[in-house]
Amino acid sequence: MRDYKWLNEYCLNRFGSAAELEAHLPVPKTPAQLRKISDDRYLSTMALRVFRAGLKHSLVDAKWPAFEEVFFKFDPEKVVLMSAEHLERLMQDARIIRHLGKLKSVPRNAQFVLDVAHEQGSFGAMIADWPVTDIVGLWTFLKKRGSQLGGLSAPRFLRMVGKDTFVPSYDVVAALNAQNIIDKVPGSLRDLALVQDVFNQWHEESGGRPMSQISMMLAYTVNH
Structure with a gap:
């Protein structure tokens, strides 16, 4: 396995300067910023990730204002009360993506958000406080207690809300494979x-560079 010094030098050579490299890397939100995100926005982003899975993102995004309307702006207290009959009626609404399984996941995830908020004060508090050195533990938690958050959906949801996480994308997996x-x-x-152990090592060697940035740097080592 190569060390962080090699990874950093590779990316510096690719982009030509530290400033240019930094301009191509994501900047995660701080714990304070994550705490300020309201539970309805976490639920909305969670639902957006679920509906994006397997579909063209631009198609889903274009319809999202209608989703915000039919799901009461993703207020979890209201969404959790949506009955099966209500969801069946939404299957007739051409403004949204009519996928019953994904529609059913929204009230289930509303309950998940409410449960976590009851346990920890807010969903954002849980996200903010989870250590990045066990980010795969958060993926597992989201998959276990949420609905349709398996596979890459959990890390991609976290990236969408700004939580620092690596994402095992095709390029990242290819880079990890190249290092056996x-x-x-x-x-x-x-x-x-x-x-997780590998990313923790690079995180420590780098002096605390965010996992999301290390993940992106790894992806940049893959030549297409």
């Missing part, structure tokens, strides 16, 4: 722990 770390998207607890 893993050869497929990590799914087992063993593989998740292995990848």
Whole structure:
């Protein structure tokens, strides 16, 4: 396995300067910023990620104002009360994407958000306080307690809300494979722990560079 110094030098050579490299890297939100995000916005983003999965993002995004309307601006207290009959009626609304399984996930995730808020004060508090050195633990938590948040949906949701996380995208997995770390998207607890340990090492070697930036830098080492 190569160290962070190699990764940094590779990316500096690719972009020509530190400033140019930094301009191409994501900047995660601070814990304070994550705490300020209201629970309805977390639920909205969660639903957006669920509906984006397997579909063209621009198609989903164009319809999102209608989703905001039919789901009461994603107020979890209201969404959780939506009955099966209500969701069936939404299947007749041409303004939204009529996928019953995904529609059903929204009230379920509203309950999830409310449960976490009851346990920890707010959903944002839980997101903010979760240590990045166990970010795969947060993926597992979201998958277990949320609805349709398996696979890449949990890390992509976290990236969307601004939580620092790496994402095992095609390019990141290819980069990890090139270093003989893993050869497929990590799914087992063993593989998740292995990848977390690798990112923790690079995070420490870099002096605390965000996981999301290390993830992007890894992706930049893959030549297409």
